[in-house]
Amino acid sequence: MNWTRLLLVAALATPAALPARAQNWPTRPITLVVPFAAGGGVDVSARIQAQGMSERLGQPIVVDNMGGAAGMTGALHVAKSDHDGYTMLIGNSGTQAFSQSLDKNPLYNSVTDFTPVGLATESPRILIARKDLPVSNLQEFIAYVKANQSKMQFGSAGVGSGTHLPCVLLNTAMGVTVTHVPYRGEGPAQQDLIGGRLDYMCSTIQTGAALAKQGEVKGIAVMSPQRVKIIPDLPTTGEQGLPGVEASVWNAFFLPPGAPGAIVAKLNKAISDTLDDPVVSKRLEDLGLEIVAPARRTPDYLAKFQADEVARWAKVVHDAGITPN
Numbered sequence: 272m273n274w275t276r277l278l279l280v281a282a283l284a285t286p287a288a289l290p291a292r293a294q295n296w297p298t299r300p301i302t303l304v305v306p307f308a309a310g311g312g313v314d315v316s317a318r319i320q321a322q323g324m325s326e327r328l329g330q331p332i333v334v335d336n337m338g339g340a341a342g343m344t345g346a347l348h349v350a351k352s353d354h355d356g357y358t359m360l361i362g363n364s365g366t367q368a369f370s371q372s373l374d375k376n377p378l379y380n381s382v383t384d385f386t387p388v389g390l391a392t393e394s395p396r397i398l399i400a401r402k403d404l405p406v407s408n409l410q411e412f413i414a415y416v417k418a419n420q421s422k423m424q425f426g427s428a429g430v431g432s433g434t435h436l437p438c439v440l441l442n443t444a445m446g447v448t449v450t451h452v453p454y455r456g457e458g459p460a461q462q463d464l465i466g467g468r469l470d471y472m473c474s475t476i477q478t479g480a481a482l483a484k485q486g487e488v489k490g491i492a493v494m495s496p497q498r499v500k501i502i503p504d505l506p507t508t509g510e511q512g513l514p515g516v517e518a519s520v521w522n523a524f525f526l527p528p529g530a531p532g533a534i535v536a537k538l539n540k541a542i543s544d545t546l547d548d549p550v551v552s553k554r555l556e557d558l559g560l561e562i563v564a565p566a567r568r569t570p571d572y573l574a575k576f577q578a579d580e581v582a583r584w585a586k587v588v589h590d591a592g593i594t595p596n
Contacts (some may be wrong), residue, residue: 293531304347323545342366345577356534372585387573395495397479409511426460477559
């Protein structure tokens with residue numbers, strides 16, 4: 272038997288087979304890794320989107336919660352998975368941007384170790400203050416903090432969290448130094464804010480807006496380029512004279528590095544079509560999420576956006592003197 276000839280035939284056949292498999296994808300269930308515990312905001316939104324994507328792709332999408340290391344454990348699993356399109360990640364600002372500057376030795380390079388597929392949603396932060404803070408808008412808030420910064424405190428869900436770095440960005444823009452009080456979760460921090468033991472925090476829009484509308488806290492500003500549907504009467508930071516101080520925790524889909532372009536394109540279309548579904552979009556908006564415009568959902572947009580986010584938050588961390596873990 273001519274083994275040399277057989278090996279040559281196999282080598283020539285393999286490259287042609289790869290595009291064919293990509294074109295036929297998917298032919299079996301897909302795993303969507305959620306790098307956080309079940310029941311949280313990312314998990315709930317991921318399951319809503321997974322159902323819609325599954326219907327469009329014709330295969331089940333199985334959600335696998337893989338928490339740990341602030342989301343990096345699950346993200347690393349995807350980065351090291353086969354690039355055949357059957358393992359994907361729903362990553363966010365924490366796993367794909369904050370992690371790169373908050374850890375001395377990140378478990379992965381979030382720009383080079385993944386294939387960007389599409390940006391999906393954003394969750395703007397909302398600046399809320401204790402209800403007896405003697406201010407009624409952002410300019411009054413800035414003046415008050417500048418005059419009283421040495422005796423004030425702001426809270427967060429923990430160092431490096433999506434409720435910590437946005438307030439670091441805000442404080443830097445205001446030119447103030449305020450004591451940070453990290454909590455184990457956003458809920459305990461909000462309770463101390465309601466009780467007057469904290470002065471302010473940069474909360475998730477979902478819970479922060481609800482507390483503001485209930486009168487439990489004061490809503491000062493939405494940290495977003497435009498107002499949000501969940502609390503439309505509250506002006507943005509930019510509207511109130513502090514442009515550029517915008518912070519949203521975004522969610523996006525990624526595949527392992529080297530994923531075939533045909534699979535990326537098919538998955539991107541399924542994501543975008545799902546987000547355009549009125550039933551899905553309403554469910555996501557009811558969670559306080561903002562669905563990104565179609566022009567911002569492309570793989571190319573996500574690649575540039577993510578790289579910019581890594582650089583942007585690295586500067587925030589550096590300027591604030593936060594020491595990486």
